[in-house]
Amino acid sequence: MAREAEIFGTYLAGQRPGGDVAGVYAAAVRQHGLESIDDAVLAYVVRHPGRLKYIDAALAFSGRESLLRKKLFIMFCVLEAHPDYCDHFLARADNQRSIISLFFLGIRSAMRIAIGKMLLLFL
Amino acid sequence: MSEVHDHIIVGSGCTGAMAAQTLAESGARVLMLDAGIRDDRYKNRFPGKDFIRIRKEEPRQHEFFLGLDFEGLPLQKIGTGAQLTPQRKFMMARTDEWLPVLSENFFPMESLAYGGLGNGWGLGCCVFSDEEMKEAGLDSGEMHRAYQVVSDRIGISGSYDDTKAYTCGTLQGIMDPVSLDRNGRELFMKYERGKAFLNKSGFFMGRPALALLTADRDGRRKYAYRDLDFYSDDEESAYRPSLTVNALKKRNNFRYEAGRLVHSFSEKDGETEVRVINMQTGQQELFRCRKLVLAAGVLSTARVVLRSFSAYDHPLPVLSNYYCYVPCIQPALMGVADEGMKFGYAQAALFHDEKDKSGIAMASLYSYRSLMMMRLVQQVPLEFGTAREFLRYLMPALMIAGIHFPERNGPGKRLTLKKDAASLSADVLSAEYLYSGEEKRDIAVREKKYLRALRKLGCWPIRRIDPGNGSSIHYAGTLPFSRKEKSFSLSPDGRLHGTRSVFIADGSGFSYLPAKGLTFSLMANAHNVALRVLKE
Numbered sequence: 001m002a003r004e005a006e007i008f009g010t011y012l013a014g015q016r017p018g019g020d021v022a023g024v025y026a027a028a029v030r031q032h033g034l035e036s037i038d039d040a041v042l043a044y045v046v047r048h049p050g051r052l053k054y055i056d057a058a059l060a061f062s063g064r065e066s067l068l069r070k071k072l073f074i075m076f077c078v079l080e081a082h083p084d085y086c087d088h089f090l091a092r093a094d095n096q097r098s099i100i101s102l103f104f105l106g107i108r109s110a111m112r113i114a115i116g117k118m119l120l121l122f123l
Numbered sequence: 124m125s126e127v128h129d130h131i132i133v134g135s136g137c138t139g140a141m142a143a144q145t146l147a148e149s150g151a152r153v154l155m156l157d158a159g160i161r162d163d164r165y166k167n168r169f170p171g172k173d174f175i176r177i178r179k180e181e182p183r184q185h186e187f188f189l190g191l192d193f194e195g196l197p198l199q200k201i202g203t204g205a206q207l208t209p210q211r212k213f214m215m216a217r218t219d220e221w222l223p224v225l226s227e228n229f230f231p232m233e234s235l236a237y238g239g240l241g242n243g244w245g246l247g248c249c250v251f252s253d254e255e256m257k258e259a260g261l262d263s264g265e266m267h268r269a270y271q272v273v274s275d276r277i278g279i280s281g282s283y284d285d286t287k288a289y290t291c292g293t294l295q296g297i298m299d300p301v302s303l304d305r306n307g308r309e310l311f312m313k314y315e316r317g318k319a320f321l322n323k324s325g326f327f328m329g330r331p332a333l334a335l336l337t338a339d340r341d342g343r344r345k346y347a348y349r350d351l352d353f354y355s356d357d358e359e360s361a362y363r364p365s366l367t368v369n370a371l372k373k374r375n376n377f378r379y380e381a382g383r384l385v386h387s388f389s390e391k392d393g394e395t396e397v398r399v400i401n402m403q404t405g406q407q408e409l410f411r412c413r414k415l416v417l418a419a420g421v422l423s424t425a426r427v428v429l430r431s432f433s434a435y436d437h438p439l440p441v442l443s444n445y446y447c448y449v450p451c452i453q454p455a456l457m458g459v460a461d462e463g464m465k466f467g468y469a470q471a472a473l474f475h476d477e478k479d480k481s482g483i484a485m486a487s488l489y490s491y492r493s494l495m496m497m498r499l500v501q502q503v504p505l506e507f508g509t510a511r512e513f514l515r516y517l518m519p520a521l522m523i524a525g526i527h528f529p530e531r532n533g534p535g536k537r538l539t540l541k542k543d544a545a546s547l548s549a550d551v552l553s554a555e556y557l558y559s560g561e562e563k564r565d566i567a568v569r570e571k572k573y574l575r576a577l578r579k580l581g582c583w584p585i586r587r588i589d590p591g592n593g594s595s596i597h598y599a600g601t602l603p604f605s606r607k608e609k610s611f612s613l614s615p616d617g618r619l620h621g622t623r624s625v626f627i628a629d630g631s632g633f634s635y636l637p638a639k640g641l642t643f644s645l646m647a648n649a650h651n652v653a654l655r656v657l658k659e
Contacts, residue, residue, distance in 0.1 A: 012507055024185055031193040057506035064501065070198065072507050077196055077497045081185040086178040089496050092515035093460030102516060109509045 001026045001035065004042075007049045008075040011056075013085050021085075025078045029071060039067045040123055051119060057109055058116025128154040128378075130656065131397055131412040133385045133427070134629070135159060136239025137642050138649035139418035140364035140371075141273060142628040145653035146416075147377045155368065156399060156410065158221070158235035159381030162213030164191055169357070174350035174493050175463060187354060188495060197498050204232045205590070206498060207243065208353045214242050221384055221402070222423060223546050229556035231443065231593040233422055237381065238365035240420065240596060246361055246468055247487060247640035248279050248332040250292035255482070258635040260604030261648060262615065269647035270294060277362040277646075280337040280346075285322075286329030289474050289483065289639060298337045300330040301346055305462050306490035306522050307470030309453055313581040314471075326576045331472040331487060334362035334643075350493045352467030383408070386548065387430040388415055388625060395624055400548070414656050417619075418628040418649060421598040422538070425631065426552060428602065428611070428619065429540040435550070438537045439601045439611060442636040443556065445528040445566055446595035449574070450491075450499075451582035456520035465492045473524070473580075474639075475572060482529030484569055485638045488582075491521040502586075522582050526573055527595055528566055530636040533559055538601060556592040597641045602627060603634035616659075617652035624659075628652040 005025045009017030017025075029035050041059075045052045045068060059066050079085040094101065129151040132143045139155065147153045169187060170177060177184055189195045190209030199205055204215055214236045222233045234240045250270050256263040271294060280298040281291045291297055303311065314321065314328045321328070336345050336358075343366070344358035352361070359366060371377040384400045386407070397410040417424045425439055469487035476483045491499075496514050499521075503510040535557030543551040558566070574584050605612035608620050613632040619625045628649040630641065637644075 012511070019182075028189065028193040028196060032196065032198060053506055053508060057509075060504050060506050060510070073198070073497075073501060074196060076500060076507050076511070077189055078185060080495055080497055081188040083179055083182060083184065089511065089515070090175075090178070091461040091519040092458060092512075094458045094516070099457070102513060105505075105509050105512055109505045112506060112509075 001029065003046060004071065005075065007046060007052065008072055009079065011049070011052050012072070012076055013079050013088055017079070019082075019084060021078060021082060025075050028074050028078060032074070034067065034070060034074075041066060041068050041120070042071070044123055054112050054116035054119055056116070057112035058120050061113050125409060125411055127394055128152055128410065128412040130154070130414050130416060131156060131395075131410055132416045132418055133157075134239060134417070134419040134423070135237055135364060135368050135379075136234070136418065136420060137241040137244065137364045137646050138629045139239070140241070140367035141276075141646040141649040142416050142418055142653040143371055143377065144276065144367055145650050146656065147371050147374055149657050150376060151657065152376045154378045154380065154410065154412070156380050156383040156385055156397070157237065158384050158402060159237040159379075160213060160216050160235045161237045162216070165210045165355070169351060169355040171357070172349070173463070174465070175461070197501075206494065208494070210354050211243050214240065220547050222426075223543070223551045224422070224554055225541070225551050226554040226556070228591075229443070229554040229593045230591045231422055231554070231598060232596045233420055235384070238363050238368065241364035241642070244334070244363070244642050245487065245640070246333040246335050247472070248274070248281070248334055248643035249290050249485070249639035250294070251637055251639065251644050252288070252483075255635065255637040259633040259637070260615065260635075261633070262651075265651050266644070266647050267293065269650045270643065272650055273643065273646045276367070277334045278336045278340050278343070279332050280335050281332030282330040284329035285327045286472055286474055289327070289485070290329065290332040290472060294332075297332065301333065301335060301337055301466060301468070302348070302464070303470055304464055304466045304490055305459070305519075306453060306456065307466070309456060310471055310488060310522070310580055310582070313579070317579045321576060321579060324572065324576065325475050325477040326473060327476065328471050328473045328580070331469045333468055335468060336360045348464050348466065350465040350467060353493060384548070385419065385427055387427055389431060390622055390624065405547075414624045414626065414659075416626045416628050416652065416656060421601055421629055421631050422552060424627055424629055425538055425601040426540060426548070426550070430550065432610070432621070434611070435540050435542055437611070438539050440532050440603065441536050441538045441554065441556070441598065442530045442532060442600035442633070443593050444530045444595035444597045444636055444638055445558070445592070447526055447570065447587055447589045449524045449526065449577065449584045449587050451522045451524055451577055451584050452517060453520045453522060453581050454583060455581060458516045459519045461492070461519055465490060467493055473576065475569065475576070481565065483638060484526065484528050484573070485640070486524045486526040486573060489523045489525070491518065491523055524573070524577055524582065526570070527597070527638040528569060529638045532600060532634065533562065535559065597636060599630035599633035599636045599641070602631040604632040616655040617648075626652050626656050
């Protein structure tokens with residue numbers, strides 16, 4: 001669970017989660033009965049953390065109920081409700097570039113979905 | 124023999140509290156029977172800071188926002204009550220056990236909490252028009268007087284603007300409205316520009332009247348703009364029925380019994396016997412009174428009445444406003460820096476009134492922040508990292524339009540009580556809620572008109588979300604008002620036909636459900652029922 005928390009936290013916040021993040025994540029996962037489920041996709045991203053963004057993108061498109069998405073969502077919530085990471089979740093003041101930024105984020109995401117779909121085929 | 128009370132009131136929600144106040148202030152001895160579930164775990168837990176400071180400074184904020192048991196993690200699908208914060212979850216506690224509902228197409232929210240569903244009331248106050256009252260079976264003269272009484276009791280802020288006929292009506296003594304945040308200001312700027320077109324299309328927008336204090340009053344403090352409206356209200360600026368019941372408990376002629384679930388009643392020798400389940404022991408208890416006032420909420424009242432007449436499998440009509448919500452983007456505010464002041468209650472009320480028999484529809488418009496990104500992110504079909512980046516741009520521009528439609532009875536909208544040995548109360552409420560083809564078409568046409576109006580207001584709809592029948596949390600019409608003495612209906616004074624001294628003070632009698640916020644009218648009707656109880 002600690003390894004999972006490290007991978008998910010780094011993926012979502014761009015930095016290795018410190019403080020009590022891993023502990024809070026583990027408690028939340030346990031509370032929702034998701035701690036001891038054997039899952040091939042989850043095992044794969046723990047082995048290959050660099051591919052998480054592609055797998056997540058593919059599952060966001062067609063696999064929202066998957067265990068990986070649920071666990072990522074729990075980490076998302078834990079980070080959002082933490083003072084060290086809340087700035088990653090508050091409004092971004094960047095009016096001029098917002099439309100262009102959203103466009104490029106969309107293109108990047110579409111590419112990740114395509115790669116993620118291919119990776120999932122081999123799992 | 125047990126004591127005979129003058130009046131027993133069932134339920135501590137908005138209607139029970141109002142009826143109890145009217146009765147207790149007359150000097151009568153009043154007993155309130157209530158399940159009365161409370162959750163004090165979060166009481167006084169919030170530091171005296173605003174939302175942003177808590178986010179930036181509080182190391183254990185996950186205890187408030189995710190819950191002490193992580194019960195606030197929004198892992199379930201969208202549906203009735205899905206958006207409740209940890210602090211409000213207790214509203215629905217133990218309802219699965221004690222108030223089971225069996226349905227494939229009706230998903231109501233009920234409450235066994237102290238203060239009932241009033242704990243989560245959005246505070247919107249609307250007066251019904253004379254036509255709406257007539258169709259609902261209410262006396263307009265008495266209702267207008269009662270609106271003023273309730274307004275004086277609970278404290279209302281609002282504005283006499285374009286929509287005053289729908290919101291404040293002729294109410295006197297309302298307080299200034301709360302300040303708008305940036306989303307609200309943008310909205311009203313667009314409304315002023317497009318007003319001629321919108322009004323011609325039947326749309327009128329104004330400030331909602333809210334049961335929210337903007338000036339200190341009766342020991343309650345004015346609204347503090349901390350943007351914690353879904354979590355805490357240390358100032359008690361928002362009206363909640365528990366405030367009324369707390370005050371009543373200080374009176375010698377008022378008694379409150381928690382942990383009691385009223386099962387049924389019977390009349391005998393000029394008295395009413397009330398059979399009650401003690402929720403702690405599971406034992407049955409008996410209370411006696413001269414007059415019984417049921418204010419348990421429409422569905423619970425239906426259970427009590429059907430059990431009392433052993434009318435299992437007898438169908439009752441039911442009404443619940445069709446409701447959908449539409450997240451919208453105000454493009455002008457995308458990527459704009461967050462401003463400190465935000466407001467969780469409705470910024471604006473947008474009424475659609477074509478002055479015909481279709482009735483008035485109502486949308487409440489909210490800006491979004493304190494419910495946090497976690498409640499939105501799963502709706503974005505992108506990986507979490509990118510979805511977060513998207514939402515950071517979009518959140519300052521996000522508004523939610525919650526649209527209510529007026530509701531009339533139909534053959535597909537029915538409740539029945541069925542025996543069920545597995546249930547704690549030995550029965551289960553079975554519900555069916557189906558719209559006719561014509562109703563579905565009317566709703567779809569009206570929705571399209573709303574989407575057009577929202578675009579005119581600079582709010583671009585992203586998607587339309589239908590949380591399912593029953594999600595409006597407005598219920599009525601199970602025991603409709605009737606001048607004829609017929610079973611399972613109410614006389615115009617609120618007495619249950621077939622009884623001498625059983626009155627119903629919740630919305631069971633309303634035979635039509637206007638789209639406007641219902642709670643204020645429910646409270647006014649409860650006050651009127653209590654006055655009639657005193658007269659008889």
